[in-house]
Amino acid sequence: MVATLQVYLFLAFYLAIFALSVWALVDLLRRPAAAFPSAGKRTKNFWGAILGVGTAVAFMAIPPPLGLGFLSFLGLLAAVGAIVYLVDVRPAVAPYSRRRGPRGPSSPGGW
Template sequence: MVIRIQVLLYLLFYLAIFALCVWALIDLLRRPPAAFTSAGKRTKGFWGAVVGVSTAVAFMAIPAPIGLNFLPFLGLLAAVGAIVYLVDVRPAVAPYTRRRGPRGPSSPGGW
């Protein structure tokens, strides 16, 4: 019984890492390339490579019924790439990203 709970928690942990990497990749793809250089961060291509490799490695680290169970400790390193993007780069490039949608006096932050 305890072993099943441990295996389930292990699976959920690596699925959460994979979901985090996918979120970072989707967010990165939505940002314009000029936002990265304007924010003083590396290029979008560089961060695309970091987050893309992190996402692929995170998928490979998921246990065997879903992923490939390829060197599971690399899943933790994959999480580092996604976390650095989400915590450091994403907030820096956010002001340089053009927002779509209505901007009127009634909207919060509208000018």
Template sequence: MIASLQVVIFFVFYIAIFGLSLWALIDLLRRPSSAFPQAGKRTKGFWGAIVGVATAVSFSVIPIPGVPHLPSFLALLAAVGAIVYLVDVKPAVTPYSGRRGPRGPSGPSGGW
């Protein structure tokens, strides 16, 4: 009973780390390369390597029956790479991302 609960908890944990890494990778790919040096951060290629490896490792750690996977402690290292990007780099790069103007209709809303 407890062993099966532990397996489920760890599986959810690994899926969450993979989702976090994938979110960081998608966000990184949407940012322009020029935004990283402007924000005083390392290059997009550097962060792409960190987050890309973190995403690949976090996917490889997910336990699938019958498929060999990497040691589970590597999931923590993958989470560190993704979290550092999301907490430190993403907020610094966002103002330099080139998204200008409102996304919706502008002007007064309402009727008269």
């Protein structure tokens, strides 16, 4: 009983790391490349490599029914890369990547 609970907790933990990594990678892909140097952060390619490798490692760390089940100790490094991006880089890049359409608050028509 306890062993089964541990397996499910382990599975939930690594699924959460994988979901966090995917979220960070998708957010990165939606940001323009020029926003990163403007915010004083590393380039989009740098973060793409970190998050891409991290997402692949996070998938490989998921236990066998759903993933491959190896490199589980590196799953924590994938979580660190995703957390650093989401907590530090994403808020810094966000103001430089907002879309300003013709109906925005700064439009001359004031729609």
